[in-house]
Ligand SMILES: Nc1ncnc2c1ncn2[C@@H]1O[C@H](COP(=O)(O)OP(=O)(O)OP(=O)(O)O)[C@@H](O)[C@H]1O
């Protein structure tokens with residue numbers, strides 16, 4: 050009958066609530082599916098996916114030294130995701146974390162280069178930490194100020210600020226801070242400007258874990274976190290409630306930039322021990338993925354940043370061992386992003402199959 | 413039998429999580445008939461209609477069109493069955509003009525704007541729409557936007573029209589125009605379902621009334637054989653009194669003095685022109701006017717949300733000291749100890765945070781309280797629980813996002829919060845828009861209660877009958893100017909209506 054032909058085999062139904070456990074199950078399943086889909090590009094490059102995944106896990110987690118390297122990759126990702134989460138919550142699309150990291154690194158490097166002789170170790174690190182935060186924060190404040198004052202487009206503005214920051218470093222590299230003439234390199238930091246290691250990894254991991262707690266409390270329990278959530282929902286409601294929207298945007302961006310700046314400090318002082326124009330290395334962008342996949346939840350960001358770090362570190366090993374291009378990591382990350390975002394779809398909608406009994410009754 | 417009906421819904425059930433929005437509902441409508449769908453807030457009217465327009469699909473039950481079973485999976489498919497729905501929120505593109513918006517989204521090959529415009533004109537003249545088709549949407553009033561939505565649906569060939577609370581945003585005159593159009597369409601053999609909470613409109617325009625209560629179908633009656641009292645009882649399930657008390661407060665005092673208030677919008681258009689009035693304690697000052705006469709700007713200016721060009725707004729303290737409010741931000745106003753509550757017109761866009769639950773919304777007034785950086789959740793939580801109980805807010809829990817609540821419950825949350833602050837001045841804009849009869853009377857009673865507590869209440873309303881019954885004084889706005897302040901006990905509806913459309917300053921002032 051026409052009703053039968055009209056009834057689709059599968060249809061979508063919007064759901065309202067779902068048990069927490071089930072939501073978690075769907076998220077895990079989406080990761081598994083992503084890993085399965087990730088086999089396709091491997092097969093295309095003529096690699097056995099099972100051994101490839103084996104190598105990825107081995108290369109990133111099998112030995113303490115590998116784990117340390119993986120954690121080292123995860124630290125800036127996690128830190129930066131924590132930084133941009135408040136902005137995104139506020140619907141202020143800050144894609145300038147890259148530049149904010151860079152400016153933080155510049156400030157830290159200045160003191161590492163010129164104050165290392167005259168200031169004791171711990172004090173020097175403290176100065177680098179604070180000035181990096183201030184520099185990142187001020188850098189982020191510029192687009193926020195223009196947004197608050199003249200309602201400029203923050204997406205474009207923050208993006209352009211990245212290139213200015215990178216340009217500044219390139220100039221420093223070849224000019225005032227150049228080490229050996231003509232080398233285009235800034236000298237390596239002295240030991241006193243390097244972050245100490247704890248359990249084999251620079252102590253940045255302690256800083257970011259502390260930040261996870263702090264940002265969780267900040268976003269969920271504080272007045273400022275509440276203001277951010279209200280603005281993200283409706284600017285008019287925020288004004289109605291007596292919030293000074295422009296000021297809150299600037300304050301939040303400053304905090305966000307400051308955390309990015311701290312990430313910059315950790316990168317130069319804990320990992321690279323020098324500054325070059327690629328210091329942020331895409332962390333400011335990858336961390337958007339981390340923040341989004343974690344749905345802006347601080348604790349989820351730990352897991353997501355670790356997963357992305359495992360893939361990236363493992364893919365490097367993959368390249369050396371099986372000569373698979375390391376860019377496979379980007380492909381798998383892309384597939385992961387796709388699958389996790391589509392899992393949101395299944396959390397919000399359910400598939401209903403055409404009822405069997407109806408057909409049987411017809412027959 | 414079935415062939416008689418344009419649409420027949422049988423045993424429709426729809427659940428949202430644990431909420432059963434529709435529970436085995438059967439409903440039918442013939443061509444050439446106007447069916448009013450009536451029910452309290454949250455009784456499932458919108459949900460039921462959304463299943464006809466393809467936004468939702470029923471969990472159980474069937475839909476028949478002209479006796480043939482149909483399955484409607486999307487609004488686009490609904491159009492292919494000739495079903496079109498006017499939602500409460502219009503989805504128009506602001507920078508396009510009327511014709512462009514009407515034609516938009518139709519993929520019938522090449523777009524021939526000239527031919528389309530001709531067809532649109534024809535539809536307009538056939539049903540008596542009055543509209544300037546070359547006007548851009550952002551320049552239009554709500555009523556004009558609504559007209560475009562209706563024409564858009566007719567243009568797509570709909571012959572079964574669903575209107576979800578179309579009159580909620582219209583003035584009485586605009587409503588009359590809409591009804592004329594609806595009657596013309598009915599004569600043309602179209603089937604029309606209209607949702608409204610205003611019983612006088614139901615009596616006036618419909619042929620038949622179907623009533624829902626708490627997701628269940630209660631019954632349908634011919635309009636000619638019923639009356640508002642009976643319909644209310646069907647809706648609510650018990651008898652209610654439809655009278656508004658108007659007690660007199662013994663000792664009114666000046667609370668808010670507005671003098672020569674002039675406001676100009678961004679484009680330099682004067683929205684308020686030397687408005688002067690005094691709001692007293694223990695009085696409900698009703699504000700009447702055609703929509704867009706400056707009502708919104710008036711309240712927002714008092715609340716510190718709209719820039720004031722000139723004039724003065726003074727708050728009179730209990731000791732008689734006057735405080736100038738012009739130039740103060742909402743925050744400063746509150747810090748100055750001025751107890752002002754404001755129920756804005758745009759509830760979710762201005763008064764509430766849709767994504768948060770009741771607790772989060774209670775915090776909107778108290779989030780600054782207490783020392784330290786942390787917010788206090790305990791008090792707002794208790795307040796939310798209180799309001800939920802006292803005002804019968806239907807919600808799965810105090811942390812359920814208020815955006816998902818039905819319109820009436822959203823308003824209860826907002827009004828409840830504003831009253832809870834024990835304000836000295838309470839301003840409400842269209843406080844009962846979209847609310848069912850029962851809830852509306854709850855709100856009227858709440859306002860009267862506040863008035864008797866000595867609050868100066870400013871009530872912007874659109875229903876003149878209610879204004880005349882509820883308010884003590886009525887301020888009539890006309891094009892941003894005060895065309896009179898009259899005693900609500902003695903003035904007639906006709907007099908107010910006249911003042912709304914003609915500015916006559918010599919009219920009596922109190
Ligand atoms: N998308 C949704 N998710 C969850 N619950 C919903 C959703 N839509 C509606 N509901 C619930 O279903 C019930 C019926 O809602 P509906 O909007 O149909 O009521 P209504 O009769 O149109 O009310 P009103 O007169 O206030 O517009 C309410 O309890 C509402 O909270």
Ligand SMILES: [Mg+2]
Nearest residue numbers: 457458459819
């Ligand atoms: Mg509704």
